[in-house]
Amino acid sequence: MSKVPADLKYTKTHEWLRTLPDGTIEVGITDHAQHALGDLVFVEVPEAGRAVKAGEPCAVVESVKAASDVYSPVTGEVTAGNPKLASEPEVVNTDAYGGGWLMRVRPVAGGPAAELLTAAEYEKLQHEEGD
Amino acid sequence: MGRQTPLYQLHRELGARIVDFGGWDMPVQYSSQIGEHHAVRRAAGVFDVSHMCVVDLKGARVRPFLRLLLANDVEKLVRPGKALYSCMLNDSGGVLDDLIVYYLADSWFRVVVNAGTRDKDLAWIRQHAREFDIGVLERTDFAMLAVQGPEARAKVAKLLSRVGAATALELDTFVGREIDGWFIARTGYTGEDGFEVMLPAADAERVWRELNALGVASCGLGARDTLRLEAGMNLYGNDMDESTHPFESGLAWTVAMDAAGTARERTFIGRKALEVIKAQGSARKLVGLLLEDRGVLRSHQQVVAPGIGTGEITSGTFSPTLERSIALARVPTGTGQQVQVDIRGKLLNARVVKPPFVRFGQALVAAGPGGTATTNPTKHGDRT
Numbered sequence: 001m002s003k004v005p006a007d008l009k010y011t012k013t014h015e016w017l018r019t020l021p022d023g024t025i026e027v028g029i030t031d032h033a034q035h036a037l038g039d040l041v042f043v044e045v046p047e048a049g050r051a052v053k054a055g056e057p058c059a060v061v062e063s064v065k066a067a068s069d070v071y072s073p074v075t076g077e078v079t080a081g082n083p084k085l086a087s088e089p090e091v092v093n094t095d096a097y098g099g100g101w102l103m104r105v106r107p108v109a110g111g112p113a114a115e116l117l118t119a120a121e122y123e124k125l126q127h128e129e130g131d
Numbered sequence: 132m133g134r135q136t137p138l139y140q141l142h143r144e145l146g147a148r149i150v151d152f153g154g155w156d157m158p159v160q161y162s163s164q165i166g167e168h169h170a171v172r173r174a175a176g177v178f179d180v181s182h183m184c185v186v187d188l189k190g191a192r193v194r195p196f197l198r199l200l201l202a203n204d205v206e207k208l209v210r211p212g213k214a215l216y217s218c219m220l221n222d223s224g225g226v227l228d229d230l231i232v233y234y235l236a237d238s239w240f241r242v243v244v245n246a247g248t249r250d251k252d253l254a255w256i257r258q259h260a261r262e263f264d265i266g267v268l269e270r271t272d273f274a275m276l277a278v279q280g281p282e283a284r285a286k287v288a289k290l291l292s293r294v295g296a297a298t299a300l301e302l303d304t305f306v307g308r309e310i311d312g313w314f315i316a317r318t319g320y321t322g323e324d325g326f327e328v329m330l331p332a333a334d335a336e337r338v339w340r341e342l343n344a345l346g347v348a349s350c351g352l353g354a355r356d357t358l359r360l361e362a363g364m365n366l367y368g369n370d371m372d373e374s375t376h377p378f379e380s381g382l383a384w385t386v387a388m389d390a391a392g393t394a395r396e397r398t399f400i401g402r403k404a405l406e407v408i409k410a411q412g413s414a415r416k417l418v419g420l421l422l423e424d425r426g427v428l429r430s431h432q433q434v435v436a437p438g439i440g441t442g443e444i445t446s447g448t449f450s451p452t453l454e455r456s457i458a459l460a461r462v463p464t465g466t467g468q469q470v471q472v473d474i475r476g477k478l479l480n481a482r483v484v485k486p487p488f489v490r491f492g493q494a495l496v497a498a499g500p501g502g503t504a505t506t507n508p509t510k511h512g513d514r515t
Contacts, residue, residue, distance in 0.1 A: 038353070039165045041449035042427045042456075060475070062427045064164045064449050065353060086425065 002032040002126065005097055010122035011073045011114050016097060020104070024079050028101045029061060029070060032126050034093050037063040043089040045081030045102050052078055052105060054112045059102045061092060070102060075111035080104045132156060136181035137274045137332040141339060145349055152352055153247030155182040160351040168357050168451040170348035171321055172492045175280035177342045178350050182246035185270040185329060186256065189239050196263035197232060197240055199399055200256065202377060204387035208234035212308040214318055217385055218377050219244075219252070220401025224408060225373040226380065228252050229365065231318060233307055241270075241314075245367050259400070273314075274335035278347060279325035279358075281492065286345045287315070287326050290338060299326070320355065322362025322490050357448050360457060363419060363486025369430055370417065370445040370459050376401075378408055379461060381417035381486070413464060415442065419486040420458040420470065421496055424479040428458035433473040434481075436466040444472065452489045453496070459486065 004010070009017040014033035018026040034040065042062040052058045058072035059081075081103050084091060092100035107113070117125065133156045142149065147158030158179065160167060170176045188197070197205045203217035213234050219227045228248045233241040244252045257267050278287050288296035295311040302308065307316025307327075314329040330338060343349060356366070363381075365371055371380035378386070386405065390397040422428050428447030435441055442462030450457045458481075462470065471478040484496045 038160060039163055041165075042425065044426075062449070064357060064451070065159075067427065067429065 002030065002035055003097070004030070004032075004119045004123050004126070006119045008097065008119065009073075010117040010119065010125075011071070012117065012125060013071045013114075015070060015073050017073050017116065018097075018101075024104045024106050025074055025076075026101045026104050027058075027070075027073060028096060029092065030122070031096045034096045034100070037061060037066075037068060039064055040089040040092050042067075043082075043085040043092060043102070045085060046078045048078055048080050050078045052076060052103075054114045061089075061102075071114070072103075072105065073114040073116065074105055074107040075113065076105040076107035078103050079106050134182070136179055137335045138179045138181060138339060141336050142179065142349075147349070147351060150352070153182065153245070153249075155246055157182060158349075158351040160353045161349045164351065164353040164357070165451045167348055167350040167354035171280045171323055171350060171354065171358055172452060172489070173280070174346065174348070175278060175283040175286050175325070176348040176350035176354065177339060178277040178279070178352075178355055179274075179335075179339075180277045180327070181274040181332075181335070183275055184244045184246060184249040184252065185273055185275065186242050186244065186253070187239065187268045187270055188242065188256075188260070188265050189268070190260075190263060190265040191238050192263045193238055193240050193265055196260060196265050198397065200259055201230075201232065202386045202399055202401060202405075204391045204397065204399075205232060205234065205240070206391035207387070208232075210306070211235060212302075212306045212316075214305045214307060214316060218371075218382055219255070220377070220399075220405075221373060222401060222404065224376040224401040224404030226367070226371040226375060226377060226382075227255060227373060229367050229371070229382070229385075233316070243275075247368060270329070272332060273329040274332045276328045276330070276335065276338065276342075277319055277321075277325065277355075278328065278342065279319045279321040279323050279350075280347075281324060283323070283325035283347070284317070286342060286347050287328065289345060290341055302326075320362070320364055321358035322364070322487055323358075323492065356446075357451055360446055360448050360459070361450050361452055361487065361489035363459075363488060365417075365459070366446055370461075375461070376405065376408055376413075378405070378413040379415040379417060381459070415461050416464050416466070417445065417459055417461050418466065419484040419488060419496075420444070420447075420460050420472070420481040421453075421484050421488070422456035422458070422472065422479060422481045424481075426456060426474050426479055428456045428472060428474075428481070430458075434460045434462055435471045435473065435478065436462055437469075437471070439463045439465045439467070442466070442470075450488060452492075453494055457488050
Protein backbone atom coordinates (compact mmCIF):
# COMPACT_ATOMS: atom_id res chain seq x y z
CA MET A 1 0.00 0.00 0.00
CA SER A 2 1.34 3.44 -0.90
CA LYS A 3 2.14 6.13 1.61
CA VAL A 4 -0.50 8.84 2.12
CA PRO A 5 0.72 11.48 4.63
CA ALA A 6 -2.14 12.74 6.81
CA ASP A 7 -1.09 16.40 6.67
CA LEU A 8 -1.50 16.85 2.91
CA LYS A 9 -4.49 17.40 0.63
CA TYR A 10 -5.01 15.34 -2.53
CA THR A 11 -6.78 15.40 -5.90
CA LYS A 12 -8.63 12.67 -7.73
CA THR A 13 -5.93 12.90 -10.41
CA HIS A 14 -3.23 11.87 -7.92
CA GLU A 15 -1.57 15.18 -7.09
CA TRP A 16 -0.79 16.24 -3.53
CA LEU A 17 -0.83 19.78 -2.07
CA ARG A 18 1.04 21.26 0.88
CA THR A 19 0.35 24.79 2.11
CA LEU A 20 3.68 26.45 2.96
CA PRO A 21 4.09 29.08 5.73
CA ASP A 22 4.14 31.92 3.16
CA GLY A 23 0.77 30.88 1.78
CA THR A 24 2.09 29.35 -1.45
CA ILE A 25 1.05 25.81 -2.32
CA GLU A 26 3.57 23.08 -3.11
CA VAL A 27 2.35 20.47 -5.58
CA GLY A 28 3.63 16.99 -6.43
CA ILE A 29 2.37 13.58 -7.48
CA THR A 30 1.48 10.92 -4.94
CA ASP A 31 3.42 7.83 -4.03
CA HIS A 32 0.63 5.81 -5.63
CA ALA A 33 1.07 7.79 -8.88
CA GLN A 34 4.85 7.46 -9.02
CA HIS A 35 4.56 3.75 -8.36
CA ALA A 36 2.01 3.30 -11.13
CA LEU A 37 4.19 5.25 -13.60
CA GLY A 38 7.41 3.37 -12.81
CA ASP A 39 10.95 4.75 -13.18
CA LEU A 40 10.70 8.41 -14.13
CA VAL A 41 13.23 9.55 -16.72
CA PHE A 42 12.04 13.04 -17.63
CA VAL A 43 10.08 15.71 -15.77
CA GLU A 44 9.00 19.04 -17.26
CA VAL A 45 8.01 21.59 -14.63
CA PRO A 46 6.54 25.07 -15.22
CA GLU A 47 8.72 28.18 -14.99
CA ALA A 48 8.23 30.84 -12.35
CA GLY A 49 5.73 33.44 -13.49
CA ARG A 50 3.56 31.09 -15.50
CA ALA A 51 -0.16 31.34 -14.85
CA VAL A 52 -1.79 27.99 -14.15
CA LYS A 53 -5.45 27.11 -13.97
CA ALA A 54 -7.12 24.53 -11.76
CA GLY A 55 -7.69 21.29 -13.63
CA GLU A 56 -5.35 22.16 -16.50
CA PRO A 57 -2.01 20.47 -17.30
CA CYS A 58 0.91 22.24 -15.62
CA ALA A 59 3.72 19.65 -15.76
CA VAL A 60 4.65 16.43 -17.53
CA VAL A 61 6.17 13.35 -15.93
CA GLU A 62 7.59 10.68 -18.22
CA SER A 63 8.52 7.16 -17.23
CA VAL A 64 10.31 4.73 -19.51
CA LYS A 65 6.87 3.58 -20.63
CA ALA A 66 4.79 6.73 -21.11
CA ALA A 67 4.24 10.45 -20.66
CA SER A 68 1.59 11.69 -18.24
CA ASP A 69 0.19 15.15 -17.60
CA VAL A 70 0.09 16.60 -14.11
CA TYR A 71 -2.92 18.86 -13.45
CA SER A 72 -2.74 22.00 -11.40
CA PRO A 73 -5.02 21.71 -8.38
CA VAL A 74 -5.34 25.49 -8.04
CA THR A 75 -5.48 28.65 -10.13
CA GLY A 76 -2.61 31.04 -9.60
CA GLU A 77 0.93 32.00 -10.52
CA VAL A 78 3.89 29.64 -10.35
CA THR A 79 6.57 30.92 -7.97
CA ALA A 80 9.00 28.05 -8.64
CA GLY A 81 9.40 24.82 -10.57
CA ASN A 82 11.61 22.26 -8.88
CA PRO A 83 15.00 22.84 -10.57
CA LYS A 84 16.49 19.57 -9.31
CA LEU A 85 14.20 17.38 -11.41
CA ALA A 86 15.83 18.32 -14.71
CA SER A 87 18.88 16.26 -13.82
CA GLU A 88 17.34 13.95 -11.19
CA PRO A 89 13.80 13.00 -12.24
CA GLU A 90 14.10 9.82 -10.16
CA VAL A 91 13.70 11.90 -6.98
CA VAL A 92 9.95 11.84 -7.72
CA ASN A 93 10.13 8.05 -7.34
CA THR A 94 12.28 8.02 -4.23
CA ASP A 95 10.85 11.05 -2.38
CA ALA A 96 7.44 11.85 -3.89
CA TYR A 97 6.26 14.00 -0.93
CA GLY A 98 9.57 15.78 -0.26
CA GLY A 99 12.40 16.46 -2.71
CA GLY A 100 10.14 15.33 -5.57
CA TRP A 101 7.81 18.35 -5.42
CA LEU A 102 7.02 19.71 -8.91
CA MET A 103 5.97 23.34 -8.46
CA ARG A 104 4.99 26.03 -5.99
CA VAL A 105 1.98 28.22 -6.79
CA ARG A 106 0.68 31.43 -5.27
CA PRO A 107 -3.06 30.87 -5.54
CA VAL A 108 -5.41 33.61 -6.69
CA ALA A 109 -7.48 34.60 -3.64
CA GLY A 110 -10.92 33.07 -3.93
CA GLY A 111 -9.99 31.52 -7.28
CA PRO A 112 -11.31 28.21 -8.48
CA ALA A 113 -9.69 25.04 -7.15
CA ALA A 114 -10.00 21.38 -7.97
CA GLU A 115 -12.04 19.25 -5.60
CA LEU A 116 -9.60 18.38 -2.81
CA LEU A 117 -9.54 15.17 -0.81
CA THR A 118 -8.31 14.45 2.69
CA ALA A 119 -5.75 11.70 3.22
CA ALA A 120 -8.50 9.32 4.31
CA GLU A 121 -10.60 10.11 1.24
CA TYR A 122 -7.61 9.68 -1.05
CA GLU A 123 -6.76 6.31 0.50
CA LYS A 124 -10.32 5.24 -0.18
CA LEU A 125 -10.03 6.39 -3.81
CA GLN A 126 -6.81 4.39 -4.24
CA HIS A 127 -8.52 1.37 -2.80
CA GLU A 128 -11.42 1.73 -5.22
CA GLU A 129 -8.99 2.03 -8.14
CA GLY A 130 -7.37 -1.21 -7.05
CA ASP A 131 -4.01 -0.19 -5.64
CA MET B 132 -8.86 -11.25 -19.11
CA GLY B 133 -6.45 -12.39 -21.76
CA ARG B 134 -4.61 -15.62 -22.41
CA GLN B 135 -2.09 -16.70 -19.80
CA THR B 136 1.24 -18.47 -20.14
CA PRO B 137 2.23 -21.41 -17.87
CA LEU B 138 4.16 -18.86 -15.77
CA TYR B 139 1.27 -16.47 -15.08
CA GLN B 140 0.76 -17.45 -11.44
CA LEU B 141 4.49 -17.20 -10.77
CA HIS B 142 4.59 -13.70 -12.27
CA ARG B 143 1.80 -12.67 -9.89
CA GLU B 144 3.63 -14.25 -6.97
CA LEU B 145 6.81 -12.37 -7.91
CA GLY B 146 4.90 -9.08 -7.80
CA ALA B 147 4.84 -8.36 -11.52
CA ARG B 148 2.58 -5.71 -12.95
CA ILE B 149 0.49 -7.46 -15.58
CA VAL B 150 -0.59 -5.80 -18.83
CA ASP B 151 -2.35 -6.90 -21.98
CA PHE B 152 0.08 -7.67 -24.80
CA GLY B 153 -1.42 -8.97 -28.04
CA GLY B 154 -4.29 -10.58 -26.14
CA TRP B 155 -2.03 -12.08 -23.45
CA ASP B 156 -1.74 -11.15 -19.76
CA MET B 157 2.00 -10.55 -19.54
CA PRO B 158 4.40 -9.13 -16.92
CA VAL B 159 5.56 -5.65 -17.94
CA GLN B 160 7.88 -5.25 -14.94
CA TYR B 161 8.61 -6.85 -11.58
CA SER B 162 10.32 -4.08 -9.61
CA SER B 163 12.18 -1.52 -11.69
CA GLN B 164 12.11 -1.54 -15.47
CA ILE B 165 15.47 0.22 -15.62
CA GLY B 166 16.94 -2.19 -13.06
CA GLU B 167 15.78 -5.15 -15.16
CA HIS B 168 17.28 -3.54 -18.25
CA HIS B 169 20.67 -3.10 -16.58
CA ALA B 170 20.57 -6.67 -15.22
CA VAL B 171 20.50 -7.95 -18.81
CA ARG B 172 23.23 -5.58 -20.05
CA ARG B 173 25.53 -6.36 -17.09
CA ALA B 174 24.71 -9.92 -15.93
CA ALA B 175 21.63 -11.95 -16.87
CA GLY B 176 17.85 -11.74 -16.96
CA VAL B 177 15.03 -14.10 -17.84
CA PHE B 178 11.91 -13.21 -19.85
CA ASP B 179 8.73 -15.20 -20.31
CA VAL B 180 8.19 -15.31 -24.07
CA SER B 181 5.78 -18.24 -24.00
CA HIS B 182 3.17 -16.04 -25.70
CA MET B 183 5.14 -16.29 -28.91
CA CYS B 184 3.81 -18.84 -31.35
CA VAL B 185 6.00 -21.84 -32.20
CA VAL B 186 4.95 -23.74 -35.30
CA ASP B 187 6.48 -26.95 -36.63
CA LEU B 188 6.32 -27.45 -40.38
CA LYS B 189 6.83 -30.98 -41.65
CA GLY B 190 6.80 -32.52 -45.08
CA ALA B 191 9.08 -33.65 -47.88
CA ARG B 192 8.61 -30.29 -49.67
CA VAL B 193 8.98 -28.04 -46.64
CA ARG B 194 12.10 -26.33 -48.03
CA PRO B 195 10.54 -25.24 -51.35
CA PHE B 196 7.43 -24.20 -49.40
CA LEU B 197 9.45 -21.87 -47.14
CA ARG B 198 11.40 -20.52 -50.11
CA LEU B 199 8.05 -19.33 -51.48
CA LEU B 200 6.62 -18.18 -48.15
CA LEU B 201 9.54 -16.13 -46.83
CA ALA B 202 11.40 -13.10 -48.19
CA ASN B 203 14.71 -14.38 -46.86
CA ASP B 204 16.04 -17.56 -48.45
CA VAL B 205 16.04 -20.74 -46.35
CA GLU B 206 18.60 -22.11 -48.81
CA LYS B 207 21.07 -20.23 -46.59
CA LEU B 208 20.33 -22.84 -43.91
CA VAL B 209 22.79 -25.63 -44.57
CA ARG B 210 23.55 -27.04 -41.16
CA PRO B 211 20.71 -28.55 -39.05
CA GLY B 212 19.82 -26.24 -36.15
CA LYS B 213 20.72 -23.05 -38.02
CA ALA B 214 18.22 -20.19 -37.75
CA LEU B 215 17.31 -17.36 -40.12
CA TYR B 216 15.46 -14.09 -39.48
CA SER B 217 12.92 -13.28 -42.18
CA CYS B 218 9.86 -11.29 -43.11
CA MET B 219 6.73 -13.01 -44.35
CA LEU B 220 5.19 -10.71 -46.97
CA ASN B 221 1.77 -10.36 -48.56
CA ASP B 222 1.37 -10.03 -52.33
CA SER B 223 1.86 -6.25 -52.16
CA GLY B 224 5.19 -6.62 -50.38
CA GLY B 225 3.70 -5.53 -47.02
CA VAL B 226 5.09 -7.23 -43.94
CA LEU B 227 2.65 -9.82 -42.55
CA ASP B 228 5.08 -10.66 -39.77
CA ASP B 229 8.74 -11.07 -38.94
CA LEU B 230 9.86 -14.44 -37.66
CA ILE B 231 12.71 -16.80 -36.98
CA VAL B 232 12.89 -20.06 -38.88
CA TYR B 233 15.00 -23.04 -37.76
CA TYR B 234 16.15 -25.81 -40.06
CA LEU B 235 15.86 -28.94 -37.92
CA ALA B 236 15.84 -31.73 -40.52
CA ASP B 237 15.29 -32.06 -44.26
CA SER B 238 11.56 -32.49 -43.76
CA TRP B 239 11.20 -30.43 -40.56
CA PHE B 240 11.49 -26.68 -40.00
CA ARG B 241 10.30 -24.66 -37.02
CA VAL B 242 9.12 -21.05 -37.14
CA VAL B 243 8.53 -18.67 -34.24
CA VAL B 244 6.05 -15.88 -35.00
CA ASN B 245 4.67 -13.00 -32.95
CA ALA B 246 1.84 -13.48 -30.46
CA GLY B 247 -0.30 -10.65 -31.80
CA THR B 248 -0.24 -11.99 -35.35
CA ARG B 249 -0.76 -15.68 -34.48
CA ASP B 250 -4.20 -16.22 -36.04
CA LYS B 251 -3.45 -14.33 -39.23
CA ASP B 252 -0.06 -16.04 -39.61
CA LEU B 253 -1.42 -19.55 -39.07
CA ALA B 254 -4.20 -18.95 -41.59
CA TRP B 255 -1.71 -17.62 -44.16
CA ILE B 256 0.76 -20.46 -43.59
CA ARG B 257 -1.95 -23.13 -43.78
CA GLN B 258 -3.42 -21.61 -46.93
CA HIS B 259 -0.09 -21.84 -48.74
CA ALA B 260 1.00 -25.12 -47.14
CA ARG B 261 -1.85 -27.06 -48.76
CA GLU B 262 -0.36 -27.40 -52.22
CA PHE B 263 2.99 -28.44 -50.72
CA ASP B 264 1.36 -31.05 -48.51
CA ILE B 265 2.94 -29.63 -45.36
CA GLY B 266 1.84 -30.51 -41.83
CA VAL B 267 1.39 -27.36 -39.73
CA LEU B 268 1.49 -28.01 -35.98
CA GLU B 269 1.41 -25.27 -33.35
CA ARG B 270 3.54 -26.28 -30.34
CA THR B 271 1.28 -25.16 -27.51
CA ASP B 272 2.99 -27.76 -25.30
CA PHE B 273 6.05 -25.51 -24.97
CA ALA B 274 6.84 -22.67 -22.66
CA MET B 275 9.60 -20.38 -23.90
CA LEU B 276 12.13 -18.51 -21.78
CA ALA B 277 14.62 -15.97 -23.10
CA VAL B 278 17.69 -15.92 -20.85
CA GLN B 279 19.82 -12.98 -21.92
CA GLY B 280 22.95 -11.16 -20.83
CA PRO B 281 26.71 -11.71 -20.67
CA GLU B 282 26.30 -14.36 -17.94
CA ALA B 283 23.13 -15.95 -19.38
CA ARG B 284 24.61 -18.95 -21.16
CA ALA B 285 26.69 -20.00 -18.17
CA LYS B 286 23.62 -19.78 -15.92
CA VAL B 287 21.49 -21.94 -18.21
CA ALA B 288 24.34 -24.45 -18.50
CA LYS B 289 24.19 -24.97 -14.72
CA LEU B 290 20.69 -26.41 -15.13
CA LEU B 291 21.80 -29.03 -17.66
CA SER B 292 23.53 -32.40 -17.50
CA ARG B 293 27.29 -32.34 -17.91
CA VAL B 294 27.08 -33.38 -21.55
CA GLY B 295 24.12 -31.06 -22.12
CA ALA B 296 25.96 -28.09 -20.67
CA ALA B 297 28.98 -28.70 -22.86
CA THR B 298 26.76 -29.02 -25.93
CA ALA B 299 24.83 -25.84 -25.10
CA LEU B 300 27.98 -23.81 -24.52
CA GLU B 301 29.32 -24.91 -27.91
CA LEU B 302 26.29 -23.61 -29.82
CA ASP B 303 27.20 -20.96 -32.39
CA THR B 304 25.15 -17.78 -32.62
CA PHE B 305 21.81 -18.32 -34.32
CA VAL B 306 21.94 -22.09 -33.89
CA GLY B 307 19.59 -24.22 -31.80
CA ARG B 308 19.31 -27.88 -30.95
CA GLU B 309 17.57 -30.28 -28.65
CA ILE B 310 19.50 -30.68 -25.39
CA ASP B 311 18.31 -32.67 -22.35
CA GLY B 312 14.75 -32.60 -23.68
CA TRP B 313 14.71 -28.83 -24.25
CA PHE B 314 15.22 -26.91 -27.48
CA ILE B 315 17.99 -24.40 -26.76
CA ALA B 316 18.94 -21.72 -29.28
CA ARG B 317 21.59 -19.03 -29.10
CA THR B 318 19.20 -16.29 -30.17
CA GLY B 319 17.57 -13.29 -28.57
CA TYR B 320 16.04 -9.85 -28.84
CA THR B 321 18.24 -7.78 -26.54
CA GLY B 322 21.58 -7.19 -28.27
CA GLU B 323 23.27 -9.43 -25.71
CA ASP B 324 24.44 -13.02 -25.84
CA GLY B 325 22.08 -15.63 -24.44
CA PHE B 326 19.69 -18.45 -25.10
CA GLU B 327 16.05 -18.83 -25.97
CA VAL B 328 14.81 -22.07 -24.44
CA MET B 329 11.70 -23.98 -25.46
CA LEU B 330 10.77 -26.47 -22.76
CA PRO B 331 7.75 -28.48 -21.62
CA ALA B 332 5.24 -26.11 -20.02
CA ALA B 333 5.27 -28.20 -16.83
CA ASP B 334 9.01 -27.47 -16.31
CA ALA B 335 8.80 -23.72 -16.77
CA GLU B 336 8.05 -22.59 -13.22
CA ARG B 337 10.75 -24.76 -11.65
CA VAL B 338 13.34 -23.59 -14.17
CA TRP B 339 12.43 -19.93 -13.64
CA ARG B 340 12.87 -20.30 -9.87
CA GLU B 341 16.19 -22.09 -10.35
CA LEU B 342 17.41 -19.28 -12.61
CA ASN B 343 16.35 -16.71 -10.00
CA ALA B 344 18.28 -18.69 -7.37
CA LEU B 345 21.35 -18.48 -9.63
CA GLY B 346 21.04 -14.69 -9.68
CA VAL B 347 19.20 -14.34 -13.00
CA ALA B 348 16.78 -11.41 -12.68
CA SER B 349 13.11 -11.73 -13.60
CA CYS B 350 12.53 -9.26 -16.44
CA GLY B 351 9.31 -7.97 -17.96
CA LEU B 352 8.23 -6.82 -21.39
CA GLY B 353 9.10 -3.23 -20.48
CA ALA B 354 12.80 -4.01 -20.25
CA ARG B 355 12.50 -6.25 -23.29
CA ASP B 356 11.30 -3.26 -25.30
CA THR B 357 14.08 -0.86 -24.20
CA LEU B 358 16.69 -3.58 -24.78
CA ARG B 359 15.50 -4.40 -28.29
CA LEU B 360 15.25 -0.75 -29.24
CA GLU B 361 18.81 -0.07 -28.01
CA ALA B 362 19.82 -3.09 -30.10
CA GLY B 363 18.13 -1.50 -33.14
CA MET B 364 15.72 -4.39 -33.60
CA ASN B 365 12.28 -3.81 -35.07
CA LEU B 366 9.03 -4.53 -33.28
CA TYR B 367 6.24 -5.82 -35.48
CA GLY B 368 3.19 -3.55 -35.39
CA ASN B 369 5.33 -0.54 -34.43
CA ASP B 370 8.18 -0.38 -36.91
CA MET B 371 6.59 -2.34 -39.74
CA ASP B 372 3.25 -3.89 -40.59
CA GLU B 373 1.17 -4.87 -43.62
CA SER B 374 1.13 -1.27 -44.88
CA THR B 375 4.94 -1.01 -45.03
CA HIS B 376 7.52 -2.97 -47.00
CA PRO B 377 10.96 -4.19 -45.86
CA PHE B 378 12.90 -1.54 -47.82
CA GLU B 379 11.31 1.29 -45.79
CA SER B 380 11.59 -0.69 -42.55
CA GLY B 381 15.35 -1.16 -42.23
CA LEU B 382 14.91 -4.75 -43.35
CA ALA B 383 16.39 -4.75 -46.87
CA TRP B 384 19.18 -6.95 -45.49
CA THR B 385 16.63 -9.70 -44.83
CA VAL B 386 15.25 -9.80 -48.38
CA ALA B 387 16.92 -12.32 -50.68
CA MET B 388 15.96 -11.31 -54.22
CA ASP B 389 18.48 -13.78 -55.65
CA ALA B 390 18.95 -17.42 -54.72
CA ALA B 391 21.45 -17.95 -51.92
CA GLY B 392 25.03 -17.83 -53.16
CA THR B 393 24.05 -17.13 -56.76
CA ALA B 394 22.95 -14.26 -58.98
CA ARG B 395 19.88 -16.20 -60.06
CA GLU B 396 16.52 -14.62 -59.34
CA ARG B 397 14.17 -16.58 -57.16
CA THR B 398 10.44 -16.52 -56.56
CA PHE B 399 8.74 -15.67 -53.27
CA ILE B 400 5.47 -14.10 -52.19
CA GLY B 401 5.71 -10.31 -52.45
CA ARG B 402 8.65 -10.37 -54.85
CA LYS B 403 6.84 -8.73 -57.78
CA ALA B 404 5.78 -5.79 -55.62
CA LEU B 405 9.29 -5.41 -54.21
CA GLU B 406 10.77 -5.38 -57.72
CA VAL B 407 8.63 -2.37 -58.62
CA ILE B 408 9.55 -0.58 -55.40
CA LYS B 409 13.22 -1.36 -55.91
CA ALA B 410 13.15 -0.05 -59.48
CA GLN B 411 11.51 3.22 -58.40
CA GLY B 412 13.57 3.53 -55.24
CA SER B 413 11.95 3.53 -51.82
CA ALA B 414 10.50 6.94 -50.89
CA ARG B 415 11.09 6.40 -47.19
CA LYS B 416 13.66 4.79 -44.94
CA LEU B 417 13.82 3.70 -41.31
CA VAL B 418 16.55 5.43 -39.32
CA GLY B 419 17.73 5.66 -35.75
CA LEU B 420 17.33 8.94 -33.85
CA LEU B 421 19.22 10.20 -30.84
CA LEU B 422 17.51 13.10 -29.08
CA GLU B 423 19.97 15.91 -28.38
CA ASP B 424 17.57 18.04 -26.34
CA ARG B 425 15.90 16.90 -23.13
CA GLY B 426 12.73 14.86 -23.43
CA VAL B 427 11.53 11.45 -24.50
CA LEU B 428 10.82 10.33 -28.06
CA ARG B 429 7.60 8.33 -28.43
CA SER B 430 5.94 6.50 -31.31
CA HIS B 431 3.76 8.65 -33.62
CA GLN B 432 5.59 11.91 -32.87
CA GLN B 433 6.20 13.86 -36.07
CA VAL B 434 9.74 14.13 -37.42
CA VAL B 435 10.66 17.21 -39.47
CA ALA B 436 13.53 16.95 -41.94
CA PRO B 437 14.22 20.59 -42.84
CA GLY B 438 13.71 21.23 -46.55
CA ILE B 439 12.93 17.56 -47.21
CA GLY B 440 9.61 16.68 -45.59
CA THR B 441 8.19 14.96 -42.58
CA GLY B 442 8.20 11.50 -41.09
CA GLU B 443 7.10 9.71 -37.97
CA ILE B 444 8.65 7.96 -35.00
CA THR B 445 7.75 4.27 -35.04
CA SER B 446 9.31 3.32 -31.67
CA GLY B 447 10.75 5.66 -29.09
CA THR B 448 11.91 5.38 -25.51
CA PHE B 449 14.42 6.46 -22.93
CA SER B 450 17.61 4.45 -23.31
CA PRO B 451 18.80 3.36 -19.85
CA THR B 452 22.28 2.61 -21.21
CA LEU B 453 22.80 5.94 -23.01
CA GLU B 454 20.67 7.92 -20.53
CA ARG B 455 19.23 9.64 -23.60
CA SER B 456 16.11 9.19 -25.61
CA ILE B 457 16.39 7.07 -28.75
CA ALA B 458 13.96 6.09 -31.48
CA LEU B 459 13.39 4.42 -34.79
CA ALA B 460 11.68 6.70 -37.29
CA ARG B 461 10.37 6.40 -40.84
CA VAL B 462 11.52 9.48 -42.76
CA PRO B 463 11.86 10.63 -46.40
CA THR B 464 14.79 8.92 -48.12
CA GLY B 465 16.65 12.22 -48.61
CA THR B 466 16.74 13.01 -44.90
CA GLY B 467 20.18 14.13 -43.73
CA GLN B 468 21.95 13.92 -40.38
CA GLN B 469 19.86 16.41 -38.42
CA VAL B 470 16.09 16.45 -37.83
CA GLN B 471 13.59 17.94 -35.43
CA VAL B 472 10.88 16.12 -33.52
CA ASP B 473 7.58 17.69 -32.48
CA ILE B 474 7.10 16.92 -28.78
CA ARG B 475 3.98 18.57 -27.38
CA GLY B 476 4.26 21.42 -29.85
CA LYS B 477 7.98 22.07 -29.35
CA LEU B 478 10.52 21.23 -32.04
CA LEU B 479 13.45 19.43 -30.41
CA ASN B 480 16.74 18.50 -32.10
CA ALA B 481 17.60 14.92 -32.91
CA ARG B 482 20.54 13.39 -34.74
CA VAL B 483 20.10 10.63 -37.32
CA VAL B 484 22.22 7.61 -36.40
CA LYS B 485 22.60 4.11 -37.69
CA PRO B 486 21.28 1.43 -35.32
CA PRO B 487 22.19 -0.45 -33.21
CA PHE B 488 22.59 2.09 -30.41
CA VAL B 489 24.00 -0.48 -27.96
CA ARG B 490 25.52 -3.89 -28.50
CA PHE B 491 27.06 -6.32 -25.98
CA GLY B 492 26.79 -3.76 -23.20
CA GLN B 493 28.66 -1.06 -25.17
CA ALA B 494 27.23 2.25 -26.38
CA LEU B 495 27.77 2.51 -30.14
CA VAL B 496 26.66 6.12 -30.46
CA ALA B 497 28.20 9.03 -28.60
CA ALA B 498 25.45 10.30 -26.35
CA GLY B 499 27.10 13.24 -24.64
CA PRO B 500 25.68 16.74 -25.13
CA GLY B 501 26.96 18.13 -28.38
CA GLY B 502 28.76 14.87 -29.01
CA THR B 503 29.10 13.47 -32.46
CA ALA B 504 27.08 10.35 -32.98
CA THR B 505 29.22 7.85 -34.75
CA THR B 506 28.09 5.73 -37.62
CA ASN B 507 28.34 2.10 -36.78
CA PRO B 508 29.51 -0.37 -39.36
CA THR B 509 27.81 -3.49 -37.97
CA LYS B 510 24.48 -4.67 -39.25
CA HIS B 511 21.60 -5.45 -36.90
CA GLY B 512 23.58 -7.88 -34.79
CA ASP B 513 23.15 -11.53 -35.46
CA ARG B 514 19.76 -11.44 -37.05
CA THR B 515 21.06 -12.48 -40.46
